[in-house]
Amino acid sequence: xxxxxxxxxxxxxxxxxxxxxxxxxxxxxxxxxxxxxxxxxxxxxxxxxxxxxxxxxxxxxxxxxxxxxxxxxxxxxxxxxxxxxxxxxxxxxxxxxxxxxxxxxxxxxxxxxxxxxxxxxxxxxxxxxxxxxxxxxxxxxxxxxx
Amino acid sequence: xxxxxxxxxxxxxxxxxxxxxxxxxxxxxxxxxxxxxxxxxxxxxxxxxxxxxxxxxxxxxxxxxxxxxxxxxxxxxxxxxxxxxxxxxxxxx
Numbered sequence: 001x002x003x004x005x006x007x008x009x010x011x012x013x014x015x016x017x018x019x020x021x022x023x024x025x026x027x028x029x030x031x032x033x034x035x036x037x038x039x040x041x042x043x044x045x046x047x048x049x050x051x052x053x054x055x056x057x058x059x060x061x062x063x064x065x066x067x068x069x070x071x072x073x074x075x076x077x078x079x080x081x082x083x084x085x086x087x088x089x090x091x092x093x094x095x096x097x098x099x100x101x102x103x104x105x106x107x108x109x110x111x112x113x114x115x116x117x118x119x120x121x122x123x124x125x126x127x128x129x130x131x132x133x134x135x136x137x138x139x140x141x142x143x144x145x146x
Numbered sequence: 147x148x149x150x151x152x153x154x155x156x157x158x159x160x161x162x163x164x165x166x167x168x169x170x171x172x173x174x175x176x177x178x179x180x181x182x183x184x185x186x187x188x189x190x191x192x193x194x195x196x197x198x199x200x201x202x203x204x205x206x207x208x209x210x211x212x213x214x215x216x217x218x219x220x221x222x223x224x225x226x227x228x229x230x231x232x233x234x235x236x237x238x239x
Contacts (some may be wrong), residue, residue, distance in 0.1 A: 061184075061198060061199065061201075062184065062187070062198070063180055063181065063183050063184025063185075063187060063198040064184065064198050064199045064231075065177040065180050065181055065199070065231065065232045066199055066230060066231070066232060067199070068180070069232075093201065100201075103201060104201075108201060109200060109201055110199050110200045110201065110230055111199050111200075111201070128230065
């Protein structure tokens with residue numbers, strides 16, 4: 001490899017490294033199979049809830065069987081975090097425009113969608129019926145940021 | 147036509163559609179009734195049979211994709227054995 005091509009090689013490697021560092025700021029994939037995406041500004045209805053509390057959003061609609069199927073899973077998690085700094089909030093988009101705006105802010109296209117929020121606003125998003133142990137890991141991760 | 151009557155009509159249509167496509171309605175009739183009711187409510191409110199588990203965007207082209215049977219159902223049946231709404235399920239082999 002001559003000097004010119006080795007310089008080019010170093011430059012390419014440096015650019016790739018910078019890209020990797022830059023991208024890691026956007027999303028961090030955990031070993032648990034979920035990722036916290038940053039860059040989403042929580043709507044006021046959500047940021048108001050995030051005062052030293054880990055917030056879990058449960059976004060639903062009426063007449064949505066998958067929402068009904070997921071409700072007991074949410075209730076199960078809720079009981080595990082009873083008396084802690086974890087808040088579960090149901091936003092039913094059929095009820096008001098605030099809920100619809102919350103759904104849109106997190107790119108929700110189908111319900112149910114469950115969103116776990118870290119202190120910095122980064123969000124782990126779980127569409128559909130979820131695996132409770134995965135969501136629990138995400139909640140524990142989010143709690144550790146407070 | 148009231149929502150209950152509309153829901154019954156939708157259920158009949160869904161059954162025929164499933165038979166024609168070689169799939170079936172979800173064997174859990176309670177879930178089927180719930181989806182049919184949701185579809186009927188949306189038909190009543192928006193004039194289209196929008197999937198009750200998907201969000202209406204207000205963009206006509208996008209929303210056309212979520213009119214039941216939605217554009218996603220065949221892929222979901224292949225992948226999960228059931229559509230997201232749990233109205234249709236793949237036939238057991």
